Amino acid sequence: MSQTTYRLAVIVSSTRAGRFAPTVANWLAQQTDQRTDVEVDVIDLADHPLPVHLTGEPGPEDAAALSAVTPRLAAADAFVVITPEYNHSYPALLKNLIDWHYTQWQAKPVAFVSYGGLSGGLRSVEHLRPVFAELHAVTIRETVSFHSPWGKLDETGTHLDEEAGDAARAAAKVMLDQLAWWALSLREAREKRPYGA
Secondary structure (H helix, E strand, C coil): CCCCCEEEEEEECCCCCCCCHHHHHHHHHHHHCCCCCEEEEEEECCCCCCCCCCCCCCCHHHHHHHHCCHHHHHHCCEEEEEEECECCECCHHHHHHHHCCCCCCCCCEEEEEEEECCCCCHHHHHHHHHHHHHCCCEECCCCEEEECCCCCECCCCCECCHHHHHHHHHHHHHHHHHHHHHHHHHHHHHHHCCCCC
16 A cells, blocks of 8 residues: 555444435545545445444454454545434434444544535534544545435436536545545554554
8 A cells, every 4th residue: 555545434323124325335435435535444334234232342243243343444444424414313223333443543533524414414424523533533525415306316326317416526526635645644654653642
């Protein structure tokens, strides 16, 4: 990995039947595919069910489930969380993923792509910011939010409305530019001075 390339873990947090999250993930992949500064690892929580009972020392089955996710979070230099809004907040299984980990988030940037009704999922993002702050992560100010997106994007994530698509792509560029700056800067800082040491 070069000094100008960073590892990005994209977390797809919805696991509901009929979820729209894969469409949003496909849209984000279109944006990251245009960039030369990022290596993407998609962590879809629907594919990685984690134990919901937090224990001091997980048993063999729980440890196996965690081992499919934990090293990937640890290797990431930055994160994008794709989140819907459920009852004015984010999915329970996303909180479960967050709570199973600690050092994996530290001194790393987190960006958000949200979707929902009139709010576009922004209330879930605002709930996530203080959670990640508690974990010593840095949240990116700029977000991308999709307001009532059903029927406005095809399955590949392509906007059916060209003007709306242009606006979303422009927002993604700003967000990913900021994320890259933080990812590279914080990685350099962690290499020189281990966080918390």
